[in-house]
Amino acid sequence: MCLFWHVIFADVAGVKMTTIPRKTRLYIWFRLLLLQASWNFERFQGVGFFYALLPGLRKLYRKEKLLEVSKRYTGYFNTHVYLAPMVAGAVLKLEEERAAGTSEPQVEIADFKEMVAAPYAAIGDALFWGGLRPLVAGIALFFAVKGIFWAPVIFVVAYNLVPAWFRTVFFVHGYRRGMRSVEFIQQHKLPDWAIHTKEAAVVVLGGLSAFMVFSHLTQQQLPSWLGMLTLIPMVMLGLVARKGVSTVLLIFITVGSIFLLGVFWVDMTKLITLLGMEL
């Protein structure tokens, strides 16, 4: 009865509904795909987050109140793109609670956003950019090296399975659990999973290198054991890269030395044959 009362008279306070319809939530989810369209150095994803949530806010507030709430959203915000839907879901729930005024919010919404943004960003960066991307790229390259034209499709499909799951399931999860959605992250030790993924990526890349070197040597009809020597320049390059040397420089050094060696080798062979003929 109390709730009914609230809804009827909500307009007076600039508040409309107390829940965001399913359709609007779906719309918000689609808008989240454009989260970084106006990414900038001052607010990062701030404006995008406001843009995505606006349809929801429109359902909850109106007129002056809506403008006032909107202003709170346009400031600095940055998290991982794939985990932003989870934050958005939770924030929508908190906004609903605040608009309804039924429960006193445990924390301010702005505080919640700030609290989860950096940790989610750290987790997402490690898991997706640092782990999943090299892992799937390594697997897809096996196919590409073999000359299979489906390799790009394999990459896109295999890679997106995990992000798609995070983007959809956790959007719903965030909306259902609100504040408590953070428990999932706390319980599941995702940073450790990120490490496992990265280790797997290193193993896959090791196999890939071996495969590429081996096929190349077979093609060139050279003895296979030579391939084991590849490890020496690779480890050296890795150690140099660790010092912060730019990739472009490493590319040109490598290509340059191979180029010169090639020219030198051919010239030497010619010279030796020439000398052999003289004698």
Added chain:
Amino acid sequence: MNLVLTRIDNRLIHGQVLETWVPFVKADCIVVANDAIAGNQLKKMMMQASVPSRMRVEIGTVVDSVALLKSSQLDKCRTMLLFGTPADAVRAYRAGLEYKQLNLGNLHADKWQAQLSCTLFLDTTDLADLELLDRAGIKITSRCIPADGERSWRKLIPVVKGRN
């Protein structure tokens, strides 16, 4: 105390720190000196949850962190120290923490007066704090991630913009 990196980053622990700086300086312990986070159990827990369990994380107030660093507890660790603002870095210095270099990562002062790089927005107090640390002989450089070049903060000409 074995400080491998002292950094000012208003986002404290996030992707740049964990994914680029940790492997670069081979750190195995992160000390976050920030009063606001230390005072909020939930924020503290969230921050700890974003770090792999093989790394040690200590989140405390500036005063507590300085005490921890000065004790012998972290002697065996390669420690990375994170501040949220230049003001905290000054407080730590005054509390007797000795550090030789200071890395500027991200700073987003609300009413910024000067922009040192795309990610460094400073207000007048920040500039004064850095000036003070600079005079104390601390080498202050701006470098967002290791792949970026290291630049002295003096060489970055502040783009002073009257704003608001």
Added chain:
Amino acid sequence: MISGLTIGALIALMCGLDRVAILQVMVSRPIVAAPLTAFLLGEPLVGLQIGVMVELLWLARLPVGAAVPPDDTQVAIGSSALAIILAQRLDTSGIELILLCLLVAVLLGKVGQYFDHFARQHNVRLAKQVDDALERGSLLRAELQHLRGLGSFSLAAIVTYATIMTGGLLLVPLLLPLVQQPLSYSSSWVQLALPLVGIAVILGTINVSRAITLFCASFGMSFLLMWLV
């Protein structure tokens, strides 16, 4: 040639936006972007070869926070388009041309990072306009500012692509006669070396303790398996 350039530009735009602005479904990765370009230009194999070579080079440069990684998307698209267009125009073919196009694109692609920077810096203005719009009470205007950001990112992508193409179309025909013959001695080795350089960089920067040990073990194991079996 014009149609080839246009197709390339469209892919450059689409994949370029996927990098930061929209979706992030990773069609911006070289292993996808290069074969896509090459497929539409009628030479899918060229794209696959370029994709393999470029994919791993900057994979270790993560888009963390405000860090702007080098624009490998445009390098991949640009070098694929260059290699295919120039093969027709110069009436030549072979891996040497592909490698030269790729190396020129790698060098010119450096500008991509700067244009990306400009776009993100330019968008700061949009954020201010959002504030103004809200101050004046227009939510619709505020919303539209966000979409205007797509313009900056599109422009950055297209200008990077255009730089690579213009530079490439001018430089490659000049350089090719000079290096084609000597490069033919080592081309297959260079083709093998590029992905390996990328892997080495990943090993050097990935946040895994003992990454090199793990890598060597995996490499040795796989190699022995292929050798002995």
